[in-house]
Amino acid sequence: MHSHTFKSVFLIAVVFLTQFSFAQAYKDQFAHTFSIVAKDINTGEMAVGVQSHWFNVGSIVAWGKSGVGVVATQSFVNPAYGPNGLKLMQSGTSAKDALQTLVKQDEGRDFRQVAMLDVNGNVDAFTGANCVTSAYHIIGDNFSVQANMMLNDAVVPAMERAFKTHSNLPLAERIVKVLQAAQAAGGDIRGRQSAALIVVGPKLAAHAWQDKLVNLNVEDSAEPLVELERLLKVHNAYNFMNEGDLAVEHGDMEKAMNAYGTAQRMFPENLEMKYWTAIAMANSGQLDDALPVFKSIFEKDNNWRTMTERLPKSGLLTVSKSELDRILKL
Structure with a gap:
């Protein structure tokens, strides 16, 4: 075999073996990104926030369970850090010991970035x-910020500053500010595509569907943090609607109307919020005040008039026949 032929075969073999080894050890999804795990010392809530130039980053990076803790697993992602870390923490293992245990067991540890x-x-x-430069983390009191494949070394310190600066905000809003600061400092060198935010409570949830207090996922967007912030406002608005509904159930119409009003100010273009507010008013004997609200809704979308005809049968609208006619004739 000629020397140049031998060298070619040798190089091909080296490349093949290198790629094979890499693929075997690091076949998990990429999620080069920046993220934060944090706890609100006043409420006990815990959160993970993340943005990346990768599709649906929240589905693999952000993990959390009420009464237990939160995990961010990124870079060449090993998703097992999420459920396994939560399982260890729920058993009583501290975040530090849980992380050290899982890192020690992970043959691909040199390519991982994880916070618990x-x-x-x-x-x-x-x-x-x-992990691809710029990559490092900063651990503080009740939080950790971490990033890899960033444009520069300013990203992680900017996240730390933002978390400390916005201590007056609710945890979810505070996390958004941290992510925005990271992006403003340079962010992911590749750009941006998706973002996610989860918030869990300080105590174990009675039911699985109550576990996430906030669970927002922007899978694909040119401006994922803009969309994430919008979704958080919508989420908060619907929480006020739920608060209003509970107040109606307890006969506290003043509290209900305050909650409904707050929701509508947060999401003024949403007809459904206005509609159910009008229904609550009509059911509580405030039909005259509700009629102008119904009228403005029907003028924008007549389907709500049709909906109103159907509600008495379901017991959701308890007005008399004559009162119903007044509403429908608007």
Whole structure:
């Protein structure tokens, strides 16, 4: 075999073996990104916030369970850090010990970046030696900020400053500010595509569907943080609607109307919020005040008039026949 032929075969073999080894060890999804895990010391809530130039980053990076803790697993993602970390923390293992245990077991540790925080506020993070520059983390009291494949080294310090600066905000809004600061400092060198935010409570949830207090996921967007912030406002508005509904059930119409009003100010273009407010008013004997609201809704979308005809049968509208006619004739 000629020397140049041998060298060619040798190089091909090296490339093949290198790619094979890499594919075997690091076949998990990419999620080069910036993220934060944090706890609100006043409410006990815990959160994960993340943005990346990767589709649907929240589905693999952000993990959390009420009464237990939160996990962010990124870079060449090993999703097992999420459920396994939560399982260890729920068994009583601290975030630091849980992370150290899982990192030790992970043959691909040099390519991982992970942060964990438990319900007691213990927090730890790990950045593997082979994470793409700029890559590192900062651990603080009740939080950790971490990033890899960033445009510059200013991103992580900007996140730390933002978390400390916005301590007056509710945790979810505070997390959004941290993500915005990261993007403003340079963000992911590739740009941006998706973002996610989860918030869990300080105590174990009675039911699985009550576990996430906030669970927002922007899968694909030119401006994922703009969309994430919008979704959080919508989420909060619907929470006020739910608060209003509960107040109606308890006969406290003043509290209900205050909650409904707050919701509508937060999301003024939403006809449904206005509609159910009008229904609550009509059911509580405030039909004259409700009629102008119904009229403005029907003028924008007549389907709500049809809906109103159907509600008495379901018991959701309890007005008399004559009162119903007044509404429908608007």
